[in-house]
Amino acid sequence: ETVMTQSPATLSLSPGERATLSCRASQSVGSSVAWYQQIPGQAPRLLIYGASIRASGIPARFSGSGSGTDFTLSISSLQSEDFAVYYCFQYNNWPPSHTFGQGTKLEIK
Amino acid sequence: QVQLVQSGAEVKKPGASVKVSCKASGYSFIDYDINWVRQTSGQGLEWVGWMNPESGNTASAQKFQGRVTLTADTSISTAYMDLSSLTSDDSAVYFCASGASRAASYPGHWGQGTPVTVSS
Numbered sequence: 001e002t003v004m005t006q007s008p009a010t011l012s013l014s015p016g017e018r019a020t021l022s023c024r025a026s027q028s029v030g031s032s033v034a035w036y037q038q039i040p041g042q043a044p045r046l047l048i049y050g051a052s053i054r055a056s057g058i059p060a061r062f063s064g065s066g067s068g069t070d071f072t073l074s075i076s077s078l079q080s081e082d083f084a085v086y087y088c089f090q091y092n093n094w095p096p097s098h099t100f101g102q103g104t105k106l107e108i109k
Numbered sequence: 110q111v112q113l114v115q116s117g118a119e120v121k122k123p124g125a126s127v128k129v130s131c132k133a134s135g136y137s138f139i140d141y142d143i144n145w146v147r148q149t150s151g152q153g154l155e156w157v158g159w160m161n162p163e164s165g166n167t168a169s170a171q172k173f174q175g176r177v178t179l180t181a182d183t184s185i186s187t188a189y190m191d192l193s194s195l196t197s198d199d200s201a202v203y204f205c206a207s208g209a210s211r212a213a214s215y216p217g218h219w220g221q222g223t224p225v226t227v228s229s
Contacts, residue, residue: 001171034215036154043219044146044154046209055209055217087154091215095168096159098144098214103153 002027004088006101012109019075021104023088028068032092035064035073038103039084047086048073075106083108111135113205113220120226126193129223131205138186139163142208144216145179145190147201157203159214162188195227 003026013019023033031051036044046055048064051071061076075082088101116130131143145157158169162181169177178191188205202222209217 032215036216038154043204043206043222044216045219046215046217049209049213049215085153089154089156089215095166096214097168097170098156098159099170100146100154100156 001097002029002090002093002099004090004099004101006086006088006104008104009102010105010107012107013078014109015078015080017078019073019078019082019106021073021086021106023066023071023073023101025069025071025090029090029092031067032090033064033066033071034089034091035062036087036089037082037084038087044087078106080108082106111207111218113207113218115203115205115220115223118224118226120228121195123196123227123229125195125227126191127195127199127225128189128191129203129205129225131188131190131220133186133188133207136207138181139183140211142214143179143181143188144206144208144214145177146204146206146216148204148222149198149201155201157190157192160188192225195225197227199225200227201225 007022033051035048038044052064085103091098112134160167160179167179181188205220206216207218
């Protein structure tokens, strides 16, 4: 099983600042990584797939990068609605044996 | 638009089974994979399994193998997750999610979640 490790567990920033979230895979997953945002009480929302492709309707301030084992989600200028929990997700295996990271909580400083 | 509507909350005793349904609308059901994901109270997301409604092929996380059965009734565009031998550790909100596009095995559209409580 591919283990996805996210860091930091919690990130405290102010609106307008830049956020950088990391995700490391225990083995290469190519570019088969997605990022999800979850607000408490809601279902997750797809932000990024293919490591760097923004999903439909996602603002340009969200960007993803990386390949192989190291991945990054960046939010260029934090808005109030961006404070949430973010998960990385790998879908490289066939047959599917997908895994989520443990999440990074982005909180208001 | 794509919509996934799940069945309601369940309360089960340890050792029992639970079956959660997920009715899809707004797209061709057989063209998009279905994933099942769970979230325990206050904790992170955990991938449970995947199925392709057209072929009926399924896969699940190793920890659920032998306990989870994923099926679909294409005539009513509904997917099902059956989890057996429940313990208190299975108390969680269970989500179904369709693939983001054809041939995309990662989730794009999510159901509202079904809370399952396992308690004696």
